[in-house]
Amino acid sequence: MSKRVLFLLLATAASSFAQTQPAPRPARPAMPPAIVSPEVASDGHVTFRFRDPNAHEVLLALEGSKPVAMQKDDQGMWTITIGPLDPDFYGYSLIADGVPLVDPSNWMMKPNLLFKQSEVHVPGPSSLPWEVNDVPHGELQHHFYKSGVVGDKRDYYVYTPPSYDPRGTTKYPVLYLLHGFSDMASGWSEVGRANIILDNLIAEGKAKPMLVVMPLGYGAPEIVTRGFAGFGDTVLRDRNFDKFREALLTEVIPQVEKEYLVSKDRGSRAIAGLSMGGAESLLTGLNNLDKFAWIGAFSSGGLPEDFAAAFPSLDSNANAKLRVLWIACGTEDGLIGVNRRFREWLKSKGINHTDIETPGMHTWMVWRRNLSNFAPLLFR
Amino acid sequence: MSKRVLFLLLATAASSFAQTQPAPRPARPAMPPAIVSPEVASDGHVTFRFRDPNAHEVLLALEGSKPVAMQKDDQGMWTITIGPLDPDFYGYSLIADGVPLVDPSNWMMKPNLLFKQSEVHVPGPSSLPWEVNDVPHGELQHHFYKSGVVGDKRDYYVYTPPSYDPRGTTKYPVLYLLHGFSDMASGWSEVGRANIILDNLIAEGKAKPMLVVMPLGYGAPEIVTRGFAGFGDTVLRDRNFDKFREALLTEVIPQVEKEYLVSKDRGSRAIAGLSMGGAESLLTGLNNLDKFAWIGAFSSGGLPEDFAAAFPSLDSNANAKLRVLWIACGTEDGLIGVNRRFREWLKSKGINHTDIETPGMHTWMVWRRNLSNFAPLLFR
Numbered sequence: 001m002s003k004r005v006l007f008l009l010l011a012t013a014a015s016s017f018a019q020t021q022p023a024p025r026p027a028r029p030a031m032p033p034a035i036v037s038p039e040v041a042s043d044g045h046v047t048f049r050f051r052d053p054n055a056h057e058v059l060l061a062l063e064g065s066k067p068v069a070m071q072k073d074d075q076g077m078w079t080i081t082i083g084p085l086d087p088d089f090y091g092y093s094l095i096a097d098g099v100p101l102v103d104p105s106n107w108m109m110k111p112n113l114l115f116k117q118s119e120v121h122v123p124g125p126s127s128l129p130w131e132v133n134d135v136p137h138g139e140l141q142h143h144f145y146k147s148g149v150v151g152d153k154r155d156y157y158v159y160t161p162p163s164y165d166p167r168g169t170t171k172y173p174v175l176y177l178l179h180g181f182s183d184m185a186s187g188w189s190e191v192g193r194a195n196i197i198l199d200n201l202i203a204e205g206k207a208k209p210m211l212v213v214m215p216l217g218y219g220a221p222e223i224v225t226r227g228f229a230g231f232g233d234t235v236l237r238d239r240n241f242d243k244f245r246e247a248l249l250t251e252v253i254p255q256v257e258k259e260y261l262v263s264k265d266r267g268s269r270a271i272a273g274l275s276m277g278g279a280e281s282l283l284t285g286l287n288n289l290d291k292f293a294w295i296g297a298f299s300s301g302g303l304p305e306d307f308a309a310a311f312p313s314l315d316s317n318a319n320a321k322l323r324v325l326w327i328a329c330g331t332e333d334g335l336i337g338v339n340r341r342f343r344e345w346l347k348s349k350g351i352n353h354t355d356i357e358t359p360g361m362h363t364w365m366v367w368r369r370n371l372s373n374f375a376p377l378l379f380r
Numbered sequence: 381m382s383k384r385v386l387f388l389l390l391a392t393a394a395s396s397f398a399q400t401q402p403a404p405r406p407a408r409p410a411m412p413p414a415i416v417s418p419e420v421a422s423d424g425h426v427t428f429r430f431r432d433p434n435a436h437e438v439l440l441a442l443e444g445s446k447p448v449a450m451q452k453d454d455q456g457m458w459t460i461t462i463g464p465l466d467p468d469f470y471g472y473s474l475i476a477d478g479v480p481l482v483d484p485s486n487w488m489m490k491p492n493l494l495f496k497q498s499e500v501h502v503p504g505p506s507s508l509p510w511e512v513n514d515v516p517h518g519e520l521q522h523h524f525y526k527s528g529v530v531g532d533k534r535d536y537y538v539y540t541p542p543s544y545d546p547r548g549t550t551k552y553p554v555l556y557l558l559h560g561f562s563d564m565a566s567g568w569s570e571v572g573r574a575n576i577i578l579d580n581l582i583a584e585g586k587a588k589p590m591l592v593v594m595p596l597g598y599g600a601p602e603i604v605t606r607g608f609a610g611f612g613d614t615v616l617r618d619r620n621f622d623k624f625r626e627a628l629l630t631e632v633i634p635q636v637e638k639e640y641l642v643s644k645d646r647g648s649r650a651i652a653g654l655s656m657g658g659a660e661s662l663l664t665g666l667n668n669l670d671k672f673a674w675i676g677a678f679s680s681g682g683l684p685e686d687f688a689a690a691f692p693s694l695d696s697n698a699n700a701k702l703r704v705l706w707i708a709c710g711t712e713d714g715l716i717g718v719n720r721r722f723r724e725w726l727k728s729k730g731i732n733h734t735d736i737e738t739p740g741m742h743t744w745m746v747w748r749r750n751l752s753n754f755a756p757l758l759f760r
Contacts, residue, residue: 034607051479054434076477097456099431102482107496113487132533137524144517144575153512166546195524227414 035077037105038092038120044084046120048094050103051077055096063091063117064363070094087124088365089193091117110191110364113224114182119191129372130193135203136162140195145255149219149247155185156215156252158260159195161202163209171263173379174211174256175294176248177371178273178280181231181301182224185216188371191364192274197372207375210270211262215252217277219243231276237302245284249291267323270378272296274367275335279303282342286311289321294378296326298370299362300342301335307345316350324377325353328370330360415457417485418472418500424464426500428474430483431457435476443471443497444743450474467504468745469573471497490571490744493604494562499571509752510573515583516542520575525635529599529627535565536595536632538640539575541582543589551643553759554591554636555674556628557751558653558660561611561681562604565596568751571744572654577752587755590650591642595632597657599623611656617682625664629671647703650758652676654747655715659683662722666691669701674758676706678750679742680722681715687725696730704757705733708750710740 037049048060053076059067060080070078078094091110093100102109103118110117126133141158164172177194179187188194194212201207220240223230230236257264269292273281278300285295304310325346329339336357346353356373360366417429428440433456439447440460450458458474471490473480482489483498490497506513521538544552557574559567568574574592581587600620603610610616637644651672653661658680665675684690705726709719716737726733736753740746 053477054436056434097433099484101484102496104479104481107491107493109489109491109496111487111489116482116487116489134526139524140522142520142522144519146514 035105037103038118040120040122041083044086044122045081046083046085046122047079047081048092048103049077049079049105050094050096050101051075052096057095057097059095061093061095061100064361064365067095083122085122087122087128089119089121089130089191089368091119091191091364093117111184111186112182113184114227129197129200130368131200132196133200133203135199137199138162138164138195138202140189143255145251147247147251149251150221150243152221154216154247156213157185157189158256159189159198159212159214160260161198161209161211164211164261166261168261171261171268172209172211173268173270174213174260174262175270175272175375175378176213176215176253176281178217178271178277179214180217180273180275180277183217185214188212188214192368192371194371197368198375201372201375208379210375210379211256211260213252213256215248217244217273217280219245219247231302234304238304241280241283241302244280245287248284249288253291266291266321267293268379270294270296270324272298272326272371272374274298274370275301275362283310286314286318286325289318293321293323295322295324296328296370296374297339298328298367298374299330299333299335300327300339301362303338303342305338305341307342314349314351319350319352322352323380324374325351326356326374326377327353328356328358328366328374330362330366331357332359332361333366335362415485417483418498420500420502421463424466424502425461426463426465426502427459427461428472428483429457429459429485430474430476430481431455432476437475437477439475441473441475441480444741444745447475463502465502467502467508469499469501469510469571469748471499471571471744473497491564491566492562493564494607509577509580510748511580512576513580513583515579517579518542518544518575518582520569523635525631527627527631529631530601530623532601534596534627536593537565537569538636539569539578539592539594540640541578541589541591544591544641546641548641551641551648552589552591553648553650554593554640554642555650555652555755555758556593556595556633556661558597558651558657559594560597560653560655560657563597565594568592568594572748572751574751577748578755581752581755588759590755590759591636591640593632593636595628597624597653597660599625599627611682614684618684621660621663621682624660625667628664629668633671646671646701647673648759650674650676650704652678652706652751652754654678654750655681655742663690666694666698666705669698673701673703675702675704676708676750676754677719678708678747678754679710679713679715680707680719681742683718683722685718685721687722694729694731699730699732702732703760704754705731706736706754706757707733708736708738708746708754710742710746711737712739712741713746715742 039047058070058078061067070080072078106118108119110119138161223240271281271285271292278297279302285292329336419427438450438458441447450460452458486498488499490499518541603620649672651661651665658677659682662677665672709716
């Protein structure tokens, strides 16, 4: 996104409020000196800084790493340098005396309903699919609607590829791409950089031009207001899955297929998602093979362990319908076990699928790579 | 936006990490007890809570108010109850020992390149134009492009009204709506709720259906990376204005008029903005009356004080071209002086305009009302 491109070096905050101050602002305390955090060195080392003169302990919690202690100087500034890190985007929190905070010196955020974090970009070569390159860019369209199924106002995003022309005649296939528990509908675009990844894959000819629809993934929104306790309530979780599926099939897909130039056959519909969205992709996709021919599940979480009950009519007849069933998980992810058990069950049923195990934990670094490897397989 | 609607009561964060934890997470420290902040009572009182056991002072800085001290209990919890507040959206920071922080218990944010804040919604009646009502909703489309004028990748948002049909024949007028210094291109939609406001005004028949184009407002992006010192550098600021105008006129407007069904006559183009964007609206609009017939400036900031030099060819002949010139500012805004001087200068030149002075400081509460009152005047 342009704002990322423009301001990656932005960390030199306002240094004074002189006559140029365009607005009344809080008079006290005085603006602290500009703090640069994070500071990314060209070799991939990253320095984080946080002023908190009275804290007893400040930890840096980087996505995919264990928290590490920062060091305090006599000015009350906590600092740590880590790395070198591989080029990527990483979420992080500063945990000050037990409270996870976003970095006040960094505008880049990972929006999230429960665990918002700051974000740092370690730039890499243009071959990395999440880097903004000099290629044609698609658009992201944000839709708002009233859901009769759930009984609320909700939203979804639609990525249209650069070649999409609403006044033309070319129809496109659609990937329905689902976020994880605690994400907002913006998760896959804002954090997962799905639009950037598709721009790059399409420009290189690696992926077919397609629409990507990213709906809000909660069928029972109270599952989030109750936090992880909500996700642990299996009755609520099952209702969340059921109502999500119903909202997707009876509200979102019909709206998309009415408004956009898209092909409406099952061979032109894919569904994939991460964590909770991975489980939703399997539950919705494998139980509706008349509607989806391509299914992906990244680090699925929340799958009912009674697979036979969750997929009552699934058997090897599915092989004739499934073009891709792609099941990925990081080997250091706590969910690797249930994913392996599910793959074993699929094998026992004679259902063809692709097993993907990669290094990594339950992180966006894994899921951006998953999408980058999954999207090229679609609609071939 | 749906996420606001869905989760306004969201503040009961995760209370425990049991077996249901879907991912490895930092092992220490233990998740603190759920903190509800902000808590909005039905009478408009709002309670803020923040755990920081070792801070010496924590202030609540609410948008439009002076910071006030929070009180600490023996558990390290800082608390304050304020109000009753008028129904509105308010930005706020928690200033802990001099460092402005976003509220870790609140997912609602005011994104900003220099001063990101948390946000609290005090709900009000459906007659308030920024409340999400049961009316048809338009779409927000996010565009990305490479600017030859500025030499970067950048973005703009386009609101299309509910009746807009890209495959139809109806053409619409366009309001170009500009954000302020330190905002991102998302400022008017994410914080200003421009799409919600237009949805409501159009549904009530108060505003004509129109597109609203919200571009990134920096012609010289380094003005932001340098913070307020950048905005105080008048050479840089003038270049920022010049290059913004050039990018708008030669890049954004042609792209919009190529892609969308819009009328291309001056009577179908309006330009308005807040603070820096107000100055940009005046500098771009009044110097290009062949392109814009409707101009609004809300709390303009950064206008060159040599008005005659900034508007060299402006005289009372403009009256025949200007359909609306609407200049608003809050009476407690530090910029009221320059806005009054500018209006006096317009009067001395015999240029008709509408003077709007309202209660309020340099805040989004003022600007949401400005937009709600300005948009109905357009394209009549």
